[in-house]
Amino acid sequence: MTRTAVGALSLILALCASGACDGKPQAAGPAAAVKAQKGQVLATNSLAVDFAAYKVTFIELGADRCIPCKEMQPIMKAIAAEFPEDVQVVFYDVWKDAAPARKYGIQLIPTQVFIGRDGKEIFRHVGLYPEDEILGMLKEKGIL
Numbered sequence: 001m002t003r004t005a006v007g008a009l010s011l012i013l014a015l016c017a018s019g020a021c022d023g024k025p026q027a028a029g030p031a032a033a034v035k036a037q038k039g040q041v042l043a044t045n046s047l048a049v050d051f052a053a054y055k056v057t058f059i060e061l062g063a064d065r066c067i068p069c070k071e072m073q074p075i076m077k078a079i080a081a082e083f084p085e086d087v088q089v090v091f092y093d094v095w096k097d098a099a100p101a102r103k104y105g106i107q108l109i110p111t112q113v114f115i116g117r118d119g120k121e122i123f124r125h126v127g128l129y130p131e132d133e134i135l136g137m138l139k140e141k142g143i144l
Contacts, residue, residue, distance in 0.1 A: 032048060033048045033049065033050035034046045034048060034049055034050065035049065035050040035053050035054075035088060036080065036088045036089060036090060038084040038085065039080055039081050039084035040080055040089075041073075041076050041077055041080050041089045041090070041091055042088070042089065042090045042091065043090075043091045043092075043093070044090060044091075044092065045092065045093075045096070045097040045099070045100070047099060047100060047103055049088075049090055049115075051088075051115050051116065051117055051118070051119050052117050053088065054085075054086060054087060054088040054117070055086045055087065055116075055117065055143050056086065056087055056088070056114050056115065056116060056117075056122060056138065056141075056143045057087075057088040057089075057090060057114070057115045057116075058076070058079060058087055058088065058089045058090070058112065058114055058134070059090045059091075059092065059100075059104065059112065059113040059114070059115060060072055060076055060089070060090070060091045060092070060110060060111075060112055061092050061094050061100055061101060061104060061106050061109060061110065061111045061112075061113065062091070062092075062093065062094065062109045062110035062111075063093050063094060063095040063096075063109055064093055064095075064096075065095065066095075066109055066110065068109075068110055068127065068128045069109055069110045071128055072110050072112075072128065072129065075129070075130070075131045075134070076089045076091060077089075078131060079131065079134060079135075083144065086143065086144060087138070087143075087144075094106070094109060106126075108126050108127070110126075110127065110128065110129075111124065111125070111126050112124065112125045112126075112129050112134070114137075114138075114141075122141055122143075123137055123141065125137075
């Protein structure tokens with residue numbers, strides 16, 4: 001293989017590793033805001049979340065291998081599905097990437113942080129947070 005071919009192959013492999021080969025449009029740079037598809041949980045490591053499209057963004061900071069975090073998964077999915085127009089649900093696996101833990105100043109997982117459209121924190125909870133209690137808090141805050 002020629003040096004040019006090796007260089008081209010290296011570039012292609014690097015682009016594919018970054019997600020550029022998956023057929024999806026690429027964001028316009030590292031700071032491009034991401035948001036969940038309505039009714040879905042967004043699992044991401046991007047810290048640039050678009051809060052403006054929903055009344056509240058429910059951020060779950062946990063890990064795939066943490067037992068209480070695993071128990072939060074169906075709760076997050078249910079809330080995203082039940083309130084697709086009002087609640088964006090975002091999951092960060094802080095064992096895979098610690099940047100979200102630093103950004104939100106968490107010390108224990110799971111931690112739930114609720115952010116309003118304006119990007120300001122509304123509420124925070126540490127530990128397993130039952131669905132009925134989350135819904136009660138969201139109603140109390142006038143979100144639902």
